Amino acid sequence: MAVKVYGPAYASPKRVIACLIEKGIDFETIPIDLLKGEHKAPDFLQLQPFGSLPVIQDGDYTLFESRAIMRYYAAKYKLQGTDLLGGSMEETGLVDQWLEVEAHNFNPHIYSLTIQIMFYPAVGTPTDEKAVAESEEKLGKVLDVYEQRLSESKYLAGDFFSLADLSHLPFTQYLVGPIGKEYMIRSRKHVSAWWDDISGRDSWKRVLELESKGW
Numbered sequence: 001m002a003v004k005v006y007g008p009a010y011a012s013p014k015r016v017i018a019c020l021i022e023k024g025i026d027f028e029t030i031p032i033d034l035l036k037g038e039h040k041a042p043d044f045l046q047l048q049p050f051g052s053l054p055v056i057q058d059g060d061y062t063l064f065e066s067r068a069i070m071r072y073y074a075a076k077y078k079l080q081g082t083d084l085l086g087g088s089m090e091e092t093g094l095v096d097q098w099l100e101v102e103a104h105n106f107n108p109h110i111y112s113l114t115i116q117i118m119f120y121p122a123v124g125t126p127t128d129e130k131a132v133a134e135s136e137e138k139l140g141k142v143l144d145v146y147e148q149r150l151s152e153s154k155y156l157a158g159d160f161f162s163l164a165d166l167s168h169l170p171f172t173q174y175l176v177g178p179i180g181k182e183y184m185i186r187s188r189k190h191v192s193a194w195w196d197d198i199s200g201r202d203s204w205k206r207v208l209e210l211e212s213k214g215w
């Protein structure tokens with residue numbers, strides 16, 4: 001039975017979809033329009049009480065929080081498709097460490113840039129340039145740490161691609177595209193090579209292809 005993924009048009013669901021593709025897991029998508037407030041509808045809140053995307057339904061199993069969903073499928077289907085968790089407890093510990101870094105150090109600043117530069121203009125709210133400058137500076141400091149880490153290993157958790165790298169794909173795609181700050185990646189040699197590697201994966205190309213066709 002295909003996994004139902006709610007809200008494919010948005011970044012956090014797209015990291016789940018990329019994970020499912022890497023694992024060779026069948027999925028179907030259910031559109032949810034944030035601009036129409038469909039994520040705050042009673043039926044949706046039954047699935048996700050905080051009213052945010054994504055949610056997945058796999059038979060009678062429902063899960064929200066994109067990183068928890070990825071960890072679930074990466075573990076349940078560890079031997080299928082790409083191993084995204086590393087080959088030892090120590091490697092998995094590093095995957096979890098860098099996934100937490102993505103969630104708590106990287107995501108807040110890139111999410112702020114996304115809201116300010118992509119979402120606010122779409123709803124007629126003025127962009128707060130001071131907030132943009134602050135987020136850009138803080139994100140730059142995070143990317144400086146990534147540059148040092150990626151000068152020591154090909155991927156964040158080590159010499160293997162993992163959930164930690166995959167989780168960065170959707171919002172970094174925004175950063176180099178509609179947010180218009182590709183320089184933040186290209187000005188850092190190792191981060192730039194890392195981005196070319198992970199965004200060049202077939203799974204991410206497939207996500208972008210599906211997105212271009214409107215899911």
Ligand SMILES: N[C@@H](CCC(=O)N[C@@H](CS(=O)(=O)O)C(=O)NCC(=O)O)C(=O)O
Pocket residue numbers: 010011012013034039051052053054064065066067
């Ligand atoms: N921690 C959650 C956050 C999800 C989240 O913030 N989703 C956004 C969409 S996305 O931009 O992250 O893809 C959302 O639903 N925002 C609407 C809202 O939260 O009201 C996760 O990773 O699933």
